[in-house]
Amino acid sequence: MASVLLICGTLVAAYFSTFIYCLIRNLFNVRKTGLPAIIVPFDQNHILWMMFSVPYQQWFREHLPEVVYSRLSLCMYGWEFHEKLRPFEKFSGPRGNDKTYVLVTCGRFELWSRDAEVCAQIVGRPRDFTQLDISNLFMGKFGANVITSDGDKWTRHRKVVASVLNERISKAVFNESVRQTQGLLGEVAAKADSSGTTETNKMFDWAKKITIHVLSGAGMGASVQWSDDSSEKPPPGFKQTYIQSIKVVIEGVTGPLLLPRWLCLNYPSFLPGYETAKAMGYALDEFPKHTSNMLDNERRRTQARGSVTKGNIMSQLLQASEQPADPDLKTSTGNSANALSEREMISNLFIFTAAGFDTTANTISYALVLLARYPQWQHWLLEEIDEIVPKDPSEELDHVAVFPRATRLLAFMLEVLRHYSPLVHISKQTQTAQTIPTSRGTIWLPAYSTVYINSVALHLDPDVWCNLNLADNEQGSDKDEFRFRPTRWINPPGSAQPLFQPPKGAYLPWSGGPRVCPGQKMAQVEFCAVFLTLLRQHEIGAVPLENESREDTEKRLEARIQNSMSILTSQMKDVYDVQEGDPKGLKMRISRR
Template sequence: MTLSVVYGGIVLVALLFVAPKLQALHRNYRAARATGLPIVVFPFDPDSLIHTIFSDPLRPVLRRLLPASLYATFEISTFGWEFRDKSAVHERLGPNFILVSPGLNRFICADPATGQNILARRKDFVHPDISLKAMNFLGKNIITNNDEAWSRQRRIVAPALSERISEEVWKVSAEHASSLTDILLSNGPLTTKTIPGLRAIAINVLTRIAYGHKKPFALPSSTYDPKAELSYVDGICLCTEFLVVAAFAPWRMLRWSVMPTSMQTLGVALQRLPELTKNMLDQVRQSSAMVTSVDSTTHAGPHKGPDPILKTFARLSDEQDDNAAKGDGKTGRSYLTEEEIAGNLFIFTAAGFDTTANTMGYATTLLAAYPKWQEWIQEEIDGVLSRPQNDEEKSLPDYATAFPQLKRCLAVMFETLRLFPPVTTVMRTTTTNQLITTRNSAANSFTLGAPCAVHVNIMALHTSAAIWGPDALDFKPSRWLQPATNNDTREDIITPPRGVFLPWSNGPRTCPGQKMSQVEFVSVMATIFGQCRVDPIPKDDESVQQARQKLLDLTQDSHPVLTLQMSRPEEIHLKWVRRDIGSHL
């Protein structure tokens, strides 16, 4: 009797737990059916905490145990599947399909026209809560706002990254790349330092442009000391390096003495950043006030180079405060609150760091694996670098002269981003039902019931054989260039059809750092590959060919954290050798 009560209780609890899930699954299935799109049903919520934690470690086990078709369903419920799958699932199911689960339905889109349509409608398809939470912890900012505050911030943030900073980005990137080249060439055994070195360049360029922070190039240190002096830039760099922990773990917990020193140092940074931001802004305001009074008394010439972004933010905010004091109120079109200044300064670093650093890391690894493409860009770089005077080293001409000529370097960036886009899927969510028109035809339109998660599958768009041809998965930078013809000897970058190449996304929320990242990438590649060549280092009895293949395998062993990154970058062993460049000039 007692036993049957216990069993009955267990069954009841199980039913109480399962019944709402089944109900949600049924409701979602009906909503998905109404669209007429292909459907994949997965019986668990892929966004639940349990699934998020356990699905990745379970993958190898389930791959062995489950029949292939069941495993394929499980795979597309896991985080980061887009990179592993490339466009295979869309080849089976079509460009658009819906993953139905007891959580939110997920509309997965790899149709260029539909993707464009979604990204163009920023008010209908908004950023999901999870990205807002992940990026909000140092203050509201352009990424974490969906409403009118976004428009106001975008009007300030996008121009701060415009063409006016290109010359400075070009110069600073070349300076740091040149220092890294010296280190890589002079320290023979430092062969694992390429990827950390490229990361150091990316963070140094960002901190110079955003905060005016001038720092000589140095490889990043891997030691952390929670008791050491901490500057604003150190704190921001730490938060960027450990973004996921910084976003979700409370600083008090990170400071516990049982935590690793890196986490304790991060805890200190999170605790101190509000105060450090305030001090830095006060300093900027004081020095601006001094410069203005000196300028107005001495009529000194204009400041050389663009102001750091921080200064622009502070000035706009102060102008609004002045208007408010005059009674106009802080309601104009161009201002940031103090919290938004802090949030956006951080976002510059967070959004611009990993994306650009990893793109340079993948590109360098691919060039080491494919000597053919390395020589291809070097041929171009040699034609652009200034000829040496006497014994001077060849140097990179200024931005306006060199950048437009280095098309092969830009083609390497595009091809790297095609195969290794930092953001493999752009996520949105809907709160009201949305009519979606595919291939610009009303006959193909359908209504997406809300709420629904929407994923524009960048990885699938970038690797579809139907779009890019049978060699879609090959690294082939020349696909980006219109070949020179008899009449015109200039190579030109091609523009791919609309909606098929979206590493920087598209529409009103497209990445405002697109040009900055291109200028930085080309400057760094031209500086490094102008001076040296790179090869993999074969291990033990490996052949060079095997070592090259290993590099390619390491690039494929990647997973997204916030952006796509290699799982084992420390295994990239490269040998840098100075090129004999005088001979063919």
């Protein structure tokens, strides 16, 4: 018995001594960096902490002393959204650097920065600052792809992916976004009262529906009617439609996606989470099959057209993937050729959806609430929209004629993303020791460090944003960088560029450098197409509560926006999947103008 206890005790001691070793090693290394340190003596990337810290955040806040909680909160996923500049102003600033610090934990060495110079180098040197191992777990579920790869493998994926997201795709995305938003307006009209006004909790689910339909139509060439997806049946031999399987997979990235397929399919029905696990099991099985079938169909269509590709991502991907380039690789068709195998194509098609769905949908959702919160900005947009869209409402919107002129709308989107970046941080790791030269001195980093760009804090730098491009009728203010003010993006008349071009590394909602988001233009085109169509003849507002003043409505909307959390991306709580009568939801009003 004594020897069993001794073995257990030794194992426990050995386990905990690794944490102590890491803490001491990190304390030693931080002195070499010359940066301020914030010490939190445990491993914030420990699986148990990652699982339980966010759900128990409220409990920690209420029960821990302020001095402990104020540090601990910096280790809870998504903290950047709520804390804004606090760690920089409260902890690192007084110790000599208000833009970069080291979080000294019992895990890896962690650098956190909101310094544009540092951030520009992190995103500009993808061979030195590589993808986190953990991104493979979620994003590599269907095989290697552009997000999970580094080095030469990444170059190969990226070349294909970048060639696919081209101007032809922009046109397809624009047209599909208009078509889907018209579908939404059709549903709105069917529910409208005699004055042409509809009040609904469903506006945010509809934003998601537009985004997934656009990805399906302009992405995979599988165009869906607005009202079709609920009535559509899975094809023979399938339990889920393509849209259903993709939704389940994407919603599962918070955890269930990590479960193996066999476990999901055999999950005991008496345990909690049975329905989710079962749906995930089917989706893991069927998503690649659906995609593979769609690729086969597209191949057949392309052959029938005499190799003429269509303007959707899948068609372009097939063409780009089967260009001869590397004789050592075989494509799915068995040709001695480039680039991406069938599995890699499926995995990249999954990534387009995983990377493009929540990011775009949540940006549209924040924008909807901000339109209601700030009617003055909505009117500012309506002025532009009335000028650039055809006067005849039955005349179709032309991507080439309208998109380049939607300057205010794009400025509005850029301001939404400055405040509500879907990714609150961008994280990378070093494989070997690195240095980052800056005007404040050179930062040294040990091998196997994790580096975090805090996008929320980066986008609030007063040196870049405060009182930028004040219009004639606007007052400057001390804390202007915190204000939602899209005019800051509009350069004075006569400038070389109509929109403000932030300094390198200062604005990274789409990241930057060679690994900048290849879907940036697609997201911009979709955002503009959706709001051009929505606001062409309608206005967006929030339904006031009983006896609520306008001022109180604005406060409530502000609180709803601030009540956000980061799952994979930042999103408002309780706006999705809420039934019509449920008071938890956020009731929006769409009225004909």
